[in-house]
Amino acid sequence: MNPGEPPVQWRRVWPRRSGDPAAGLVLEGTDAGGRVVAGTADATGAPVRLRTEDPRLPALSGVVGSVVGHRWGKRAVVRRPDRFVKLATARATRTALDRRATLSAALSGRDGAPDLVDVLRAGEDVLELRPVAGTGLTALLAGGDTAACVRAGRRTARATTALAACGADLPEHDDEAEAAVLTRWVTDAEAFGTAPRALRRAAGTALEALRRSRPGPSVPTHRDLHDGQVLLGSRVTFLDVDTAALADPALDVANLLAHLDLAAARGHRAQARAVAEGLWRGWGEHGHPAAGDPARVAALRAVARCRIVAVHSFRGLPPGTAEELLSPCGGADPVLGW
Structure with a gap:
């Protein structure tokens, strides 16, 4: 200063x-x-x-x-x-409005569909949004009881399944694009001197596993779905759908699980495990297209974990967090892979 x-x-x-x-x-x-x-x-x-x-x-x-x-x-x-x-550049504001309108139309009337935040007024570079009542999934992870966390996971799973099935016509986000996002963040972390020593090797291993895995047919996804984007009230609300895209069905699933890994590494292990238990139960109950392909979920989850480490390396990670997230997925724990 x-x-x-x-x-x-x-x-x-x-x-x-x-x-x-x-x-x-x-x-x-x-x-x-x-x-x-x-x-x-x-x-x-x-x-x-x-x-x-x-x-x-x-x-x-x-x-x-x-x-x-x-x-x-x-x-x-x-x-x-x-x-x-919400203020952004004119281009970003137009994109946000377009994605929201497309998703809103496709989700309308669909059983279990997530709510999107209502736009009260839109300007060239401004969106005015209606507040939504509810509890954020992040708050539950920080201190919720495990039964509430399981219920939250099941509700979120139902909403992600409805999103994947809604048929919205969105831009494509494929494996090459996902790999490019990770590569850019790893390169930046190394260039700025924040990257943990193990990041480059872990990212290379994750990207190789992604190349070996077989993508599923593209479906509508949030594309940046994590605990901070999920609000649980009378309905489930998904925030910030600006980057919604057609992508592999496992993308949202893997990204949510990777952020639960982060929450667990930060000390909220029981809550993270409970949310993950509810998610897997809900994805199975409602027939999410990624539920039957754990290898694909694991590959994308490893990519997401490496990206999380690269992003958070600029902000500081508690001791041991990077090492835990960069370790191979699929350990002894049947839910989260520890």
């Missing part, structure tokens, strides 16, 4: 431009008053620079409310009493 600026606890970090360490980093944190702030850091080791304005998100300066997320130069979320305001 610069002299005279209030202290900030930085909690999330991204490369400012992938593949270009010289461009520095983008950071998000909270100040002493609990307010979310954005910053940037260059490659010279100079203090982090607070960013109070965002030229790529000009509408942010005119929104009244509490900023709850701000990735400088890319997106921000502001909470108001009756809505959330």
